[in-house]
Amino acid sequence: MWSSFRLHSHSLCKRQAARFKALLVNMSSLNQGCENWRSRLFAVDANTSLGIPDPFYFTCANSSHHLPSLNAQEWPVLAQGGSAHSVCITTPQRISAARLQKALGQKLTQEVQGGCKVLRLLSYQPQDPYGSLQGGFLVLNALSCPSIQAKLQDLLGEYKQHIRFCSYQAGTEGGIWQCLWDLNGEGKEIERCRVLKVEVPDPSPLVVNIKKSALFYKLEAACSVLQECSTIIPEASEVLKLLKDARKTVNSEKKFPVIVIEGLDATGKSTLTESLKYSLRAELLKSPPECISPWRKTFDTEPTLLRRAYYAVGNYIGAAQIAEAAQMSTVIVDRYWHSTAAYSIGTEIGGGVPNLPEYHHEIYQWPSDLLKPDLVILLTVSDEERLVRIRKRGLAETVEEKELESNRMFRQKIEEAYMRMENPGCIVVDASASKETVLQHVLSIIYRHCALAL
Numbered sequence: 001m002w003s004s005f006r007l008h009s010h011s012l013c014k015r016q017a018a019r020f021k022a023l024l025v026n027m028s029s030l031n032q033g034c035e036n037w038r039s040r041l042f043a044v045d046a047n048t049s050l051g052i053p054d055p056f057y058f059t060c061a062n063s064s065h066h067l068p069s070l071n072a073q074e075w076p077v078l079a080q081g082g083s084a085h086s087v088c089i090t091t092p093q094r095i096s097a098a099r100l101q102k103a104l105g106q107k108l109t110q111e112v113q114g115g116c117k118v119l120r121l122l123s124y125q126p127q128d129p130y131g132s133l134q135g136g137f138l139v140l141n142a143l144s145c146p147s148i149q150a151k152l153q154d155l156l157g158e159y160k161q162h163i164r165f166c167s168y169q170a171g172t173e174g175g176i177w178q179c180l181w182d183l184n185g186e187g188k189e190i191e192r193c194r195v196l197k198v199e200v201p202d203p204s205p206l207v208v209n210i211k212k213s214a215l216f217y218k219l220e221a222a223c224s225v226l227q228e229c230s231t232i233i234p235e236a237s238e239v240l241k242l243l244k245d246a247r248k249t250v251n252s253e254k255k256f257p258v259i260v261i262e263g264l265d266a267t268g269k270s271t272l273t274e275s276l277k278y279s280l281r282a283e284l285l286k287s288p289p290e291c292i293s294p295w296r297k298t299f300d301t302e303p304t305l306l307r308r309a310y311y312a313v314g315n316y317i318g319a320a321q322i323a324e325a326a327q328m329s330t331v332i333v334d335r336y337w338h339s340t341a342a343y344s345i346g347t348e349i350g351g352g353v354p355n356l357p358e359y360h361h362e363i364y365q366w367p368s369d370l371l372k373p374d375l376v377i378l379l380t381v382s383d384e385e386r387l388v389r390i391r392k393r394g395l396a397e398t399v400e401e402k403e404l405e406s407n408r409m410f411r412q413k414i415e416e417a418y419m420r421m422e423n424p425g426c427i428v429v430d431a432s433a434s435k436e437t438v439l440q441h442v443l444s445i446i447y448r449h450c451a452l453a454l
């Protein structure tokens with residue numbers, strides 16, 4: 001529709017062209033930010049507990065006619081008479097977009113039950129993956145339910161200025177059609193186009209999303225998120241103030257080694273770091289640093305973008321404290337950058353370990369402006385032993401089998417992400433043995449790597 005307008009406008013007189021321009025402006029607002037929407041590449045994230053083990057990708061027909069059409073059989077919900085709808089968040093302001101993504105996710109999951117699967121959807125324009133990335137959802141309903149579209153339109157009505165709503169239908173020729181809906185007024189269909197098959201795109205929208213909103217490889221990038229949200233979350237200004245104070249006296253030359261202990265919850269980090277502190281007469285620092293921990297709960301309830309910015313800035317505040325402490329003694333750190341990265345990657349990539357980006361991918365690299373430790377130890381224990389330790393600690397008494405299974409996959413993914421970190425990488429230590437055995441094992445590694453006298 002857009003391209004045919006442009007072609008004809010060449011032959012229009014000035015007045016007609018002006019009227020035409022006004023019509024286009026009108027249409028663009030009607031289309032809810034859907035400029036070039038047909039050239040977008042979509043990624044639907046995996047969700048093992050919803051039975052989608054791998055991500056899948058598609059685009060819609062425009063100039064890329066060489067791509068094959070997606071067959072309705074490839075989306076079984078459509079082939080079997082169910083329905084599919086997508087919601088894309090078009091608001092350009094990233095804090096609002098992140099908060100809307102979280103709110104919509106909760107709303108959709110709560111309100112469209114009964115056979116519906118709400119999957120995370122990301123899309124970008126291939127010529128500008130980072131600048132055009134948008135989040136959203138694909139709602140799959142296995143049951144035939146004619147009222148689902150009306151229900152979704154109703155549910156999404158209050159967000160209509162900030163979203164693009166599409167439905168997907170099986171065509172008589174066996175393909176799939178994407179229909180764009182106008183949520184204003186009568187909720188009319190604006191345009192439809194064929195859904196085309198795409199191979200795994202490079203870069204994957206899922207990875208672009210990690211680099212854009214979950215992992216910050218420069219302090220500046222994390223700070224700008226906290227700055228932007230400081231009007232709505234005053235705690236963000238407090239964190240920035242503490243960062244400024246901490247970095248007033250940064251020592252870049254370490255005189256003593258810095259050793260980081262990493263691992264999943266209840267693998268024995270606190271137990272080991274306390275023992276190391278005593279054995280090595282070292283300073284023990286924790287991450288996030290104590291000075292910002294009063295605001296941890298606040299950021300933990302915020303969307304990924306804000307939450308990870310908080311932890312990232314926490315690492316830089318921690319780095320300033322580490323640098324200072326390393327002037328006087330060996331420093332032991334309970335969690336640091338690898339935790340921020342591994343948990344972000346594990347959370348942002350759906351499904352299991354096979355969906356993680358390959359070894360040596362740039363997302364596994366250390367931020368160039370963050371103080372590097374001399375040694376990173378990753379503690380691992382079996383799932384069974386970890387559960388025993390959690391139960392003994394009394395924090396979680398019962399875990400449903402299904403949840404345990406999906407958590408297991410999640411834990412494996414985080415642990416694998418830890419192991420793929422580079423520069424510095426992690427030395428993996430099986431921490432299933434007794435506390436004393438683990439301590440002696442780790443001490444021997446420290447002596448070997450950090451040239452400390454026995």
Ligand SMILES: Nc1ncnc2c1ncn2[C@@H]1O[C@H](COP(=O)(O)OP(=O)(O)OP(=O)(O)O)[C@@H](O)[C@H]1O
Nearest residue numbers: 264265266267268269270271389393433434435438
């Ligand atoms: N080697 C060990 N053998 C048996 N139990 C252990 C061992 N190390 C730690 N524990 C016990 O396991 C529980 C969890 O240990 P700890 O709190 O040190 O783990 P953590 O990794 O610091 O956990 P979190 O990250 O959740 O704070 C504690 O009850 C602790 O006493």
Ligand SMILES: Nc1ccn([C@H]2C[C@H](O)[C@@H](COP(=O)(O)O)O2)c(=O)n1
Nearest residue numbers: 265287288311335336337339340343
């Ligand atoms: N430097 C850090 C430290 C912690 N986190 C995040 C990762 C987990 O979500 C959580 C674990 O912390 P714990 O419960 O062991 O205190 O905190 C991070 O991202 N970066």
